[in-house]
Amino acid sequence: MSPNKRERDYAHRRYEEWQRRQAAARTRKRRQQVVAGSVVGFLVVALGVGAAISSARNGGSPLTPPTSNVTAPAASPSPTATYTLPSPSLAEARLWTGTITTSAGSIGISLDGAAAPQAVANFVSLAQHGFFTSTPCHRLTTAGIFVLQCGDPTGTGTGGPGYTWGPIENAPANNLYPAGTIAMARTSGNGSSMGSQFFLVYQDSTIPADSAGGYTVFGHITSGLGVVQAVAAAGVKDGSSDGAPTTPVTIEGVEVK
Numbered sequence: 001m002s003p004n005k006r007e008r009d010y011a012h013r014r015y016e017e018w019q020r021r022q023a024a025a026r027t028r029k030r031r032q033q034v035v036a037g038s039v040v041g042f043l044v045v046a047l048g049v050g051a052a053i054s055s056a057r058n059g060g061s062p063l064t065p066p067t068s069n070v071t072a073p074a075a076s077p078s079p080t081a082t083y084t085l086p087s088p089s090l091a092e093a094r095l096w097t098g099t100i101t102t103s104a105g106s107i108g109i110s111l112d113g114a115a116a117p118q119a120v121a122n123f124v125s126l127a128q129h130g131f132f133t134s135t136p137c138h139r140l141t142t143a144g145i146f147v148l149q150c151g152d153p154t155g156t157g158t159g160g161p162g163y164t165w166g167p168i169e170n171a172p173a174n175n176l177y178p179a180g181t182i183a184m185a186r187t188s189g190n191g192s193s194m195g196s197q198f199f200l201v202y203q204d205s206t207i208p209a210d211s212a213g214g215y216t217v218f219g220h221i222t223s224g225l226g227v228v229q230a231v232a233a234a235g236v237k238d239g240s241s242d243g244a245p246t247t248p249v250t251i252e253g254v255e256v257k
Contacts, residue, residue, distance in 0.1 A: 081129070081131075082162070083125075083126065083129065083131065083161040083162055083163065084125075084163070085122065085163050085165050086121045086122060086124075086125040087121065088117035088118045088121050089117070089121070090120075090121035090124055090125060091111075091113030091114075091116075091117040091118075091120035091121040091124065092113055093113050093114045093117060094113045094114065095110055095111070095112060095113065095114075096110065096111040096113055096120060096124065096219075096256045096257065097109070097110050097111075097222070097256065097257060098110075098111070098254065098255050098256030098257060099254070099255050099256075100132075100251060100253075100254050101251070101252045101253045101254070101255075102137070102227065102249050102250060102251050102252060103248065103249055103250040103252060104227050104230065104231055104247060104249045105224055105226075105227035105230075106223075106224050106227070107200070107221055107223070107224035107225075107227055107228065108221065108222040108223030108224050109182060109219050109220070109221060109222060109256070110219055110220050110222050111123060111124075111182075111218055111219040111256065112170070112218060112219060115169070115170040115217075115218070116169040116170040116216055116217065116218035116219075117169070118165060118169060119169055119170075119184055119194070119216045119218035120218050120219070122165065122194075122196075123198070123218065123219075123256075124256060126161060126196055127254035127255075127256060131153070131161060131196060132150075132151060132196075132251045132253075132254050133251065133252065133253055133254075134250060134251070134252070135150065135151065135152065135153045135155070135250070135251050136150070136152070136155040136248070136249065136250050136251075137149065137150035137200075137231075137245065137249035137250070137251070138150070138152055138155040138156070138157060138244060139157060139242070139243065139244065139245075140231065140232060140235075140236055140242075140243065140244070140245040141241065141242045142232055142235060142236060142241045142242070143241035143242070144205075144241075145205040145206075145207055146179075146201060146202050146203035146204075146205050146232065147199040147200060147201050147202065147205065148199065148200045148202060148228050148231060148232065148245065148249070149185060149197060149198070149199045149200075150197070150198060150199070150200070150249070150251060151185075151195075151196040151197040151198045152196065152197050153196075157197075159196075159197075160195030160196045160197065161195055161196045163195070164192060164193045164194060164195050165192060165194050165195075166186075166190075166191045166192025166193065166194060167191045167192060167213075168186075168191045168194075168212065168213045168214060168215065168216050169216045169217075169218070170216060170217045170218065171209065171213050171214025171215055171216060171217065172214060172217060175206055175207055175208050175209055175214060176204065176205075176206050177201045177204070177205045177206075177207055177215070177217070178201065178204050179201055179202055179203050179204050179225065180201065180202075180220050180221040180222075180225055181200075181201040181217055181220060181221075182198060182199070182200055182201075182217070182218060182219035182220060182221065183198065183199055183201070183215045183216055183217045183218065184197070184198055184199075184215060184216040184218065185197040185198060185199055185215075186212070186215065186216075188210055188212075189210055189211045189212050190212055191212035191213055194216060200221060200228050202225060202228040202229045202231075202232050203229075203232075230247070231245050231247045231249055232245075234246040234247040
């Protein structure tokens with residue numbers, strides 16, 4: 001048995017119970033989801049404060065950014081689905097608009113296919129295939145940096161679409177990620193480790209670049225920033241400043257055009 005197959009089998013067993021509970025809900029959501037044109041795909045977000053960046057777990061110090069910690073192909077939302085990295089040309093070098101519908105409220109978005117073509121193509125592709133439906137926003141940070149991290153089907157900070165990509169696109173030269181920014185998470189020090197996890201910045205955050213550079217900014221929130229701010233105001237579930245949000249947030253669908 002090849003290493004990749006062993007990894008997939010292990011991931012499948014690990015998440016089998018979770019997948020079974022989610023299967024019925026995903027099926028209903030996919031049937032209902034309307035995706036105009038191509039749809040949004042793959043966002044994984046990692047924020048770096050200096051060179052010290054830990055893996056994405058629920059917890060950590062106030063200044064520890066949410067990071068993607070995918071080191072091997074991880075379980076996908078569907079045990080039988082296969083996701084492939086799309087060509088950047090899918091982004092069509094244009095501005096996309098759409099909505100991320102969550103259990104906490106709807107968030108309007110715009111995606112810049114000219115500035116971050118690979119990130120936008122991935123988000124469009126994954127959304128088109130229903131990847132984000134019924135996935136949680138698993139991590140909230142409320143000190144130092146101010147983000148809500150989403151896009152992991154496992155809710156652990158280690159899940160993804162089964163592949164990673166790079167390099168970093170459209171990172172801010174001044175390391176400032178204004179409120180409303182949508183950016184990709186990645187593993188510390190690795191500019192080719194982006195997958196499906198992304199973060200929504202709800203308050204201006206300065207995130208110094210690490211050795212790999214900054215973080216791919218591929219879109220902005222155009223409406224519904226208050227939805228994310230309300231989740232942040234409710235705090236972190238365990239009372240810390242970094243972990244699962246007290247208010248559970250599940251992505252119910254993504255629509256873009």
